[in-house]
Amino acid sequence: MVSGASPYFTNAVTTASISVGAIIGTTIYTVSYTDDDVHDISTLSVTMDTHAFFSLDKPGL
Numbered sequence: 001m002v003s004g005a006s007p008y009f010t011n012a013v014t015t016a017s018i019s020v021g022a023i024i025g026t027t028i029y030t031v032s033y034t035d036d037d038v039h040d041i042s043t044l045s046v047t048m049d050t051h052a053f054f055s056l057d058k059p060g061l
Contacts, residue, residue, distance in 0.1 A: 005035065005036040005037040005040070006035070007033050007034065007035035008033060008034065008035075009031065009032065009033050010032045010033060010034050011030075011031070011032045012031075013029065016028050016029040028054070
């Protein structure tokens with residue numbers, strides 16, 4: 001356990017791509033994170049620019 005550690009993304013990327021023929025609801029990218037201090041109460045925030053063709057889902061929240 002690491003005391004005072006902040007949560008961090010384990011697979012952060014800046015770009016993702018999708019096929020032109022992809023069906024609606026296709027997952028393009030899944031964000032993952034971890035926090036080495038399991039007893040710490042942390043907040044993680046993820047945002048995405050508004051776009052008519054894409055949405056940000058938060059499964060399990």
